[in-house]
Amino acid sequence: MRPNSLRAILGGLLGTIAITFLMYFVAPFMLGQPMDVAKMLGDFLGTTRNIGMAVHYINGTIIFPLIFAWILWNFLPGGPTGKGISWGVVLWFLSQAIVTPMMGGGFFSATAGGVMAVMASLLGHIVYGAILGAVTGRPAIQISEERRAA
Numbered sequence: 001m002r003p004n005s006l007r008a009i010l011g012g013l014l015g016t017i018a019i020t021f022l023m024y025f026v027a028p029f030m031l032g033q034p035m036d037v038a039k040m041l042g043d044f045l046g047t048t049r050n051i052g053m054a055v056h057y058i059n060g061t062i063i064f065p066l067i068f069a070w071i072l073w074n075f076l077p078g079g080p081t082g083k084g085i086s087w088g089v090v091l092w093f094l095s096q097a098i099v100t101p102m103m104g105g106g107f108f109s110a111t112a113g114g115v116m117a118v119m120a121s122l123l124g125h126i127v128y129g130a131i132l133g134a135v136t137g138r139p140a141i142q143i144s145e146e147r148r149a150a
Contacts, residue, residue, distance in 0.1 A: 008069035011135030015128035016060030022124045044103045084133015092125035
Protein backbone atom coordinates (compact mmCIF):
# COMPACT_ATOMS: atom_id res chain seq x y z
CA MET A 1 0.00 0.00 0.00
CA ARG A 2 1.31 3.41 -0.99
CA PRO A 3 1.09 6.37 1.43
CA ASN A 4 -0.73 9.60 0.62
CA SER A 5 1.28 11.77 -1.80
CA LEU A 6 0.20 15.04 -0.18
CA ARG A 7 1.41 13.83 3.22
CA ALA A 8 4.72 12.87 1.60
CA ILE A 9 5.04 16.35 0.09
CA LEU A 10 4.19 17.96 3.45
CA GLY A 11 6.77 15.72 5.14
CA GLY A 12 9.29 16.65 2.46
CA LEU A 13 8.64 20.35 2.95
CA LEU A 14 9.03 20.10 6.73
CA GLY A 15 12.14 17.93 6.34
CA THR A 16 13.64 20.35 3.82
CA ILE A 17 13.03 23.28 6.16
CA ALA A 18 14.77 21.33 8.93
CA ILE A 19 17.81 20.28 6.87
CA THR A 20 18.13 23.81 5.50
CA PHE A 21 18.08 25.21 9.05
CA LEU A 22 20.79 22.71 10.04
CA MET A 23 22.95 23.65 7.02
CA TYR A 24 22.84 27.36 7.66
CA PHE A 25 22.55 27.63 11.45
CA VAL A 26 23.96 24.42 13.02
CA ALA A 27 26.70 23.44 10.53
CA PRO A 28 28.66 26.65 11.27
CA PHE A 29 29.24 25.35 14.80
CA MET A 30 30.64 22.10 13.37
CA LEU A 31 32.48 23.48 10.34
CA GLY A 32 33.09 27.13 11.08
CA GLN A 33 30.88 28.07 8.11
CA PRO A 34 27.43 27.24 6.74
CA MET A 35 26.94 24.43 4.23
CA ASP A 36 25.73 26.66 1.42
CA VAL A 37 24.14 24.06 -0.84
CA ALA A 38 22.07 26.75 -2.57
CA LYS A 39 25.22 28.54 -3.73
CA MET A 40 26.85 25.26 -4.78
CA LEU A 41 23.77 24.24 -6.77
CA GLY A 42 23.45 27.69 -8.30
CA ASP A 43 27.11 27.74 -9.30
CA PHE A 44 26.88 24.20 -10.70
CA LEU A 45 23.83 25.14 -12.78
CA GLY A 46 25.47 28.38 -13.91
CA THR A 47 22.80 30.49 -12.26
CA THR A 48 22.07 32.30 -9.00
CA ARG A 49 22.03 31.18 -5.38
CA ASN A 50 18.25 31.76 -5.33
CA ILE A 51 17.74 29.31 -8.20
CA GLY A 52 20.00 26.88 -6.34
CA MET A 53 17.76 27.22 -3.27
CA ALA A 54 14.66 26.66 -5.42
CA VAL A 55 16.20 23.46 -6.83
CA HIS A 56 17.06 22.34 -3.29
CA TYR A 57 13.43 22.86 -2.20
CA ILE A 58 11.96 21.20 -5.32
CA ASN A 59 14.14 18.13 -4.75
CA GLY A 60 13.43 17.93 -1.02
CA THR A 61 9.75 18.81 -1.14
CA ILE A 62 8.50 17.12 -4.30
CA ILE A 63 10.94 14.79 -6.08
CA PHE A 64 12.49 12.87 -3.18
CA PRO A 65 9.22 12.49 -1.21
CA LEU A 66 7.34 11.15 -4.24
CA ILE A 67 10.11 8.64 -4.99
CA PHE A 68 9.91 7.66 -1.32
CA ALA A 69 6.12 7.29 -1.29
CA TRP A 70 5.51 5.86 -4.76
CA ILE A 71 8.50 3.56 -5.24
CA LEU A 72 10.40 2.85 -2.02
CA TRP A 73 7.78 2.75 0.72
CA ASN A 74 7.09 -1.00 0.48
CA PHE A 75 10.77 -1.92 0.17
CA LEU A 76 12.41 0.05 2.96
CA PRO A 77 12.64 -1.62 6.40
CA GLY A 78 10.90 -0.59 9.61
CA GLY A 79 8.06 1.71 10.48
CA PRO A 80 7.46 5.09 8.87
CA THR A 81 10.25 6.93 10.68
CA GLY A 82 12.71 4.09 10.07
CA LYS A 83 11.79 4.03 6.39
CA GLY A 84 12.39 7.78 6.23
CA ILE A 85 15.75 7.53 7.97
CA SER A 86 16.78 4.76 5.56
CA TRP A 87 15.83 6.97 2.60
CA GLY A 88 17.68 9.89 4.20
CA VAL A 89 20.84 7.76 4.50
CA VAL A 90 20.51 6.69 0.84
CA LEU A 91 20.16 10.35 -0.17
CA TRP A 92 23.17 11.25 1.98
CA PHE A 93 25.27 8.54 0.33
CA LEU A 94 24.23 9.66 -3.16
CA SER A 95 24.92 13.29 -2.29
CA GLN A 96 28.40 12.50 -0.97
CA ALA A 97 29.37 9.97 -3.65
CA ILE A 98 27.88 11.65 -6.74
CA VAL A 99 26.40 15.14 -6.23
CA THR A 100 29.10 16.74 -4.06
CA PRO A 101 31.93 15.64 -6.40
CA MET A 102 29.96 16.92 -9.42
CA MET A 103 29.65 20.31 -7.71
CA GLY A 104 33.37 20.48 -6.91
CA GLY A 105 33.30 19.37 -3.27
CA GLY A 106 35.14 16.10 -3.85
CA PHE A 107 34.22 12.50 -3.08
CA PHE A 108 32.69 12.45 0.41
CA SER A 109 33.38 16.18 0.79
CA ALA A 110 37.16 15.75 0.44
CA THR A 111 37.57 19.37 -0.67
CA ALA A 112 34.49 20.78 1.08
CA GLY A 113 35.21 20.27 4.76
CA GLY A 114 36.25 16.63 5.06
CA VAL A 115 35.00 14.36 7.84
CA MET A 116 33.11 17.06 9.72
CA ALA A 117 31.23 18.05 6.55
CA VAL A 118 30.36 14.39 5.92
CA MET A 119 29.05 14.02 9.47
CA ALA A 120 27.08 17.28 9.31
CA SER A 121 25.56 16.14 6.02
CA LEU A 122 24.68 12.75 7.49
CA LEU A 123 23.01 14.39 10.49
CA GLY A 124 20.98 16.65 8.21
CA HIS A 125 19.86 13.79 5.98
CA ILE A 126 18.86 11.66 8.98
CA VAL A 127 16.75 14.54 10.35
CA TYR A 128 15.22 15.12 6.89
CA GLY A 129 14.38 11.42 6.50
CA ALA A 130 12.96 11.05 10.00
CA ILE A 131 10.60 13.98 9.48
CA LEU A 132 9.66 12.83 5.98
CA GLY A 133 8.89 9.30 7.19
CA ALA A 134 7.02 10.33 10.32
CA VAL A 135 4.74 12.75 8.47
CA THR A 136 4.25 10.51 5.44
CA GLY A 137 3.43 7.45 7.51
CA ARG A 138 1.02 9.05 9.92
CA PRO A 139 -2.34 7.34 9.49
CA ALA A 140 -5.10 9.55 8.06
CA ILE A 141 -7.60 8.22 10.63
CA GLN A 142 -5.40 9.51 13.45
CA ILE A 143 -5.50 13.00 11.96
CA SER A 144 -9.30 12.92 11.73
CA GLU A 145 -9.64 11.79 15.34
CA GLU A 146 -7.35 14.61 16.49
CA ARG A 147 -9.44 17.18 14.60
CA ARG A 148 -12.64 15.95 16.25
CA ALA A 149 -11.04 16.14 19.69
CA ALA A 150 -9.94 19.75 19.12
